[in-house]
Amino acid sequence: MSMFHLGLIINPLAGLGGPAGLKGSDGVAEQALALGSEPRAALRTRTALECLRPVQQRLEFLTFPGPMGADLLSEMGFAYRLLGELDDGPTSAADTRGAVAALQEAGVALILFAGGDGTARDVCAVVREDQPVLGIPAGVKIHSGVYAISPRAAGELTRRLVEGGLVRLASGEVRDLDEAALREGKVAARWYGELCVPEEGGYVQQVKQAGVESEELVLSDLAAWLEDSWEADVRYIFGPGSTLHGLAQNLGLQTTLLGVDVIENGQVIAHDVNEAQLYELVADYPARLLVTAIGGQGHILGRGNQQISPRVLRAVGLDHLRVVATKRKLGTLQGRPLLVDSGDVELDDTFPDVVRVWAGYKEELLYPLSR
Structure with a gap:
């Protein structure tokens, strides 16, 4: 523990x-x-x-x-x-x-x-x-x-x-x-x-219909926030998963459901990249990394996104990592922490005790992280 x-x-x-x-x-x-x-x-x-x-x-x-x-x-x-x-x-x-x-x-x-x-x-x-x-x-x-x-x-x-x-x-x-x-x-x-x-933080957003969080509306809100805050000439890495795939669709972008894609200036510049390609794209370039959690399990790194390797993480910088997850998805963890397993114990030990989770329009949550 x-x-x-x-x-x-x-x-x-x-x-x-x-x-x-x-x-x-x-x-x-x-x-x-x-x-x-x-x-x-x-x-x-x-x-x-x-x-x-x-x-x-x-x-x-x-x-x-x-x-x-x-x-x-x-x-x-x-x-x-x-x-x-x-x-x-x-x-x-x-x-x-x-x-x-x-x-x-x-x-x-x-x-x-x-x-x-x-x-x-x-x-x-x-x-x-x-x-x-x-x-x-x-x-x-x-x-x-x-x-x-x-x-x-x-x-x-x-x-x-x-x-x-x-x-x-x-x-x-x-x-x-x-x-x-x-x-x-x-x-x-x-x-x-x-x-x-x-x-x-409540488990239910006050602005959602009938008191129930709608994932479609949340992703639309998140897309609007990201669109408002794009940084010019910065490369955004979208990890795998339906949450980020849905976020990209709300931005009018076609990404790979189970792959890693890179977006710059509002356009997908690389689809379904492998680790070597991803490292080459971010090694000497400002980048931001968006990942999501595996529902019910909680891994944000090391499960299904091994393209995001330790050297990629170091190149991007942990300060530029953001988790994207709805409150409903976080609720499936029943209080268990998010997890990282990058394959590099020394790097994993440098992760903070809590991470910021984007959960809605200009809505960030703090959530515990474990190694």
């Missing part, structure tokens, strides 16, 4: 200013402590992590020393690995930003962070556009749309992801109030950016 890697960042100072009536904690943590406020971020994070007890054996956290994560994880008995060190004294915004950068570099499936709007701003300042994050609400100001509605909700949503439930990706706004102005009775909010956050 492969491990699921989660990043954890706790802002130990988050929420201190609330009980002290300071309208926030930015820059006033020492004052709040002097007024008798007690740290609450770890307690809020504990509530979230308690929801992960049923999947504890499948998890490894990547976190930071002391109050930024290690103390709580050690106390609760979760497996974790430390990244970096902390200086003596209170933690800072720079510590949060450095932690986000380190977790991204480590390739975690999801970054959980406990804090408030100031913490969300620090995360937003350095996080990549495609890195999923989720806030555990622990601050005074929680105006940003990147936090779960409660610590328990953050834990339940994370558990759903680990268990293979359908979790949709969305953009959440990062907003923060000017605390100095707020303390003078003025409300001045500012938009700082957006983060990629998971939401609970």
Whole structure:
């Protein structure tokens, strides 16, 4: 059983200013402590992590020393690995930003962070556009749309992801109030950016007829999205299977049902290619790879598409791999992860714990992946 890697960042100072009536904690943590406020971020994070007890054996956290994560994880008995060190004294915004950068570099499936709007701003300042994050609400100001509605909700949503439930990706706004102005009775909010956050994904699309997902309509939606986002002079590899074949038909393209085809600038430039032909087409050319899952089984690589070899995957780059699957097809897996078996164990080990699945028009899901 492969491990699921989660990043954890706790802002130990988050929420201190609330009980002290300071309208926030930015820059006033020492004052709040002097007024008798007690740290609450770890307690809020504990509530979230308690929801992960049923999947504890499948998890490894990547976190930071002391109050930024290690103390709580050690106390609760979760497996974790430390990244970096902390200086003596209170933690800072720079510590949060450095932690986000380190977790991204480590390739975690999801970054959980406990804090408030100031913490969300620090995360937003350095996080990549495609890195999923989720806030555990622990601050005074929680105006940003990147936090779960409660610590328990953050834990339940994370558990759903680990268990293979359908979790949709969305953009959440990062907003923060000017605390100095707020303390003078003025409300001045500012938009700082957006983060990629998971939401609970339903098995049924709300826009489909009679509450039942129609595969034909989904493929039409996906074709419209792809048509809107074609990149010029980029070669798109379409793997085998009825899902991608149907997607191509909706684009007015004739592809091979059980073969691999290459499309460039809206035209099929190579039909039913073998491994050598495919490698020659993408070795020195920007490319994107679309594959689908075998229904009920879950393999996305290594079953029926061996033309997509390890050297082809390295040439394209795992960042340019997208899985295309309807929610109905994912539902046939009953929570089991998607699978890769490229024939190269070293390469398989570099795949992320979760992959993005295109499931509808501008609708991406996060789904677990196993090797």
